[in-house]
Amino acid sequence: MSRAFILLLDSFGLGAAPDAAAFGDTGANTFGHIASWAADSGKPMSLPNLERLGLAAAAHDASGEWAPGFAMRDGFTGAYGAAREQSTGKDTQSGHWEIAGVPVLFDWGYFPRDVPSIPAAVTDKLQELTGVPGFLGNCHASGTEIINKHGDEHVATGKVILYTSGDSVMQIAAHEEHFGLERLYAMCEAAFELVKPYNIGRVIARPFLGENGNYRRTSNRHDYAVPPPSATLLDHVKDAGGEVIALGKISDIFATQGVSRVVKGVDNMALFDALLKVEEEAGDKSLTFVNFVDFDQAFGHRRDIAGYANALHQLDERLPEFMVKLKEGDLVVITADHGCDPSWPGSDHTREHIPMIFFGPGVAPRALPISDTFSDIGATLAKHLGVKPLSNGTPLL
Template sequence: MSRAFILLLDSFGLGATPDADKYGDAATNTFGHIAKWAAEQGKPMSLPALEQLGLAAAAHTACGTWAPGFDRRDGFTAAYGAAREQSTGKDTQSGHWEIAGVPVLFDWGYFPKTVPSFPQELTDKLQTLTGVPGFLGNCHASGTTILTELGDEHVATGKPILYTSADSVLQIAAHEESFGLERLYEMCEIAYKLVQPYNIGRVIARPFLGSDGNYKRTANRHDYAVPPTGPTLLDHVKDAGGEVIALGKISDIYAGQGVTRVVKGPDNMALFDRLLDVEQEAGDKSLTFVNFVDFDMHFGHRRDVQGYSQALHELDARLPEFIARLKEGDLVVITADHGCDPTSPGSDHTREHIPMIFFGPGVQGRELGISETFSDIGQTIAHHLGVKPLSNGTNLL
């Protein structure tokens, strides 16, 4: 019996890549800087499960230094290393697609960091087709901060909140009750068609609830994404008769292609609960792919170092539950899609190495070095599951 699990810690980078200076990210290191911050607070991080697997060693491979507070130097139980992105950019879709064997070798379209960010022709068409009274925002923003700033005005006026980021994305936030969830979805479907001439990768519906300046995004987020430009690992597993179980936003990122089951959860720990359920029931030749989005959404973009650290500790505390339930023939990889260094200025993603930490009952602990493409992860899983090889990447095990 062979099964595979991808546990993706969204934005958990291990240090700047050699080309990071082209992106203004030469000094970034998501994991290293969080660890440094914690040590300076007099409370060094303690991630025993991840450290035993080889997390700190993988970070050392990536950037040449040991993260403060992580002293283990040998006896790691996983095959560990780091990977550099072959795709241009540092966005969500590019990272995920490349992991699954389809690097993005073209340039996405991006909206400028100006106010307004969106072309008037685009917003005029969107307003005409949707009948809304206008828009708020129209800028680069953190998705949680902008709700605090504009949530009350949105509820009072009925004007949706439009914003973007360093990703190739147009995001629309609206109140589930006062504006309507289905109405928001319909608006995003229209926007998705309108942004295609701009080569934009995704339109994201960002529903929220609350009142009087206290607003919180709900689990009803939906991404309207451009489909991958070629068959991915997900397609290969599905075509071979295997189940592909997508937890969190994974299905949206791949535009539903290759996915056989979608499992949702409102936050990291709820998704971990769903992961444990799936782990018990997933069958032979299955691929389970989960994105723990809180690292990026709540802590990386918001530059919340303490929150990021706490979320890592919470996940590390749950990992032994997952590891104890693994079966013979299981292969797991812990990885990421890009960085989002919470100590860096601004709120954008950062161009960093990502971890490759492979473990399971049949995996021997050893160093894998640095891969020149994220696709080595997908190719290794394709080989493990015995499905058709990907068009990009090398098997590492």
Template sequence: MKRAFILLLDSFGLGATPDAAKYNDSGANTFGHIAAWAAKAGTPMNMPTLEKLGLAAAAHTACGRWADGFSQRDGFTAAYGAARERSTGKDTQSGHWEIAGVPVEFDWGYFPRTVPSFPAELTARLRELGNVPGFLGDCHASGTEIINKHGDEHVATGKPIIYTSADSVLQIAAHEESFGLERLYELCEIAFKLVEPYNIGRVIARPFVGANGKYTRTTNRHDYAVAPPAPTLLDHVKNGGGEVIALGKISDIFAAQGVSRVVKGADNMALFDALLKVADEAGDGALTFVNFVDFDQAFGHRRDVAGYSNALHEMDARLPEFMAKLREGDLVVVTADHGCDPTWTGSDHTREHIPMIFFGPGVQPRALGISDTFSDIGQTVAHHLGVQPLSNGTNLL
């Protein structure tokens, strides 16, 4: 019996890639800078499970230095390494697709850092088809900041809040109660069709609740995403008769392509609870792919170093629960899709190496070095499950 689990810690980078200067990210290091911050604060990070698996060693492989507070230098229990992205940019979709064997060989469209950010003809058509009185925002912004800035006016006028980022994305925020959740979804569906000529990867519905300048986003986010341009690992597993279980936003990122079952969760720990349940249920040949989004959404983009550190400690403390459920023939990989250094300037992703930490009952511990593509992860999983090889990547085990 063989099963596979991809545990993706969204945005958990291990240090800038050689081409990071093209993205103004030279020196970015999500893990390293969080560890340095914690050590300086007098509370060094303590993640014994991930450290024993080889996390700090993988980071040393990626950036040439050991993270502050991590002292283990040998005796690791996983096959560990790091990977560099072949795709251009540092987008969510690009990272996930490349892991699954489909690097993005084209350039996404992006909206400029101007105010307004969106073309006038686009917003005019969206206003007309969406039957809204206008828009607020229309700029690059942090999602939590922009809803608190414009939330009162949005509720008073019914004008949705639109914004973008360094990702290929158009985001629309609206109040669940005063504007309506289904109406927001309908507006995003219209926008998704309208941005097609601009080669935009996603339109994201960002519902929120609250009043009087104090607003919080809800768990009813929905991504309208372009489908991968070629079959991915998910397709290969599903076509080979295995179940593909997508936890969190995985199904949205792959436009539901190759997905058998969708499991949602309100936050990292809710998703971890779901992962434990799936670990009991998943059958032979199953692929479970989970995205722990809080690292990116709640802490990386918010530049919340303490929150990011706490979330990593929570994850490390719970991993033994999951590991206790592993069976003979199981393969697990802990990885990421890009960086989002919470000490970096701005609020965007950072171009970084990602971890590749493979473990399971049959995995022999060893150093894997640095892969030139995230697709090595997907190819290794495909080989383990015995499905059709991917068109990109090398089996590492």
């Protein structure tokens, strides 16, 4: 029996990539700077399960530095390494697609930092099509912050909150009850058609609830995304008769292409609960792909170092629940899609190495060389599952 699991810690970078200067990210190091902050605070991080698998060693190989508080130098239990991105951008879709064997070698469109960021040609037409009285924000912003800033006015006037980021994305936020969830989805569908000439990768519906300046986003997020330009690991597994189980926002990122089943979760721990259930159910030749989104959306973009550190501790504490249920023939990789250093200026992603930590009953511990493409991950899993080789990447195991 052969099964594969991708546990993607959204934005968990291990240090600046060689081309980080081109992105203004020289010196960025998501893991290293969180560990330094914790050590300087007098409470060094403790991630014993990830450390035993080789996390700190992989980070050392990527950055040349040992993260403060991590003393283990040998005796690792995983096959560990790091990878550099081949895609031209540091956005969500590029990272996920490249892991699955399809690097993004073209340039996405991005909205400028000028205000308004999204051009009038788009917003005027969107207002005409949907009948909303206007828009709020229309700038680069952190989603949780802009929703709390404009939520009251949105509820009072019906004007919709628009924002973007360093990703190729347009985000539309509205109150589930006062505005309506289906109405928000319909607006995002219309917007997705309008931004196609701008080569924007995604339009994201960001529903929220709450009142009086205290709002929270819900799990009813939905991404309207451009599909991958060619077959990914997901397609190869599904075409070979295997089930592809997408947890969190994975299905949206791949525009449902190659996905057999979708499982949602409101936050990291809900997604981990769902992962444990799927682990019991998944059959032979299955691929389970989970994105733990809170690392990015709740802590990385918000530059919340303490929150990011706490989320890492929570995940590490629960890893044994997952590991004890693994079966012979299972192969797991812990990885990321980009960095989002919470100590870095601004709120955008950072161009960094990502972890490649493979483990499972048949995996021999070893240090892996730094990969020149995230696609080596997908190529390794394709070989393990016995499906058609990917067009990009080299198996590592």
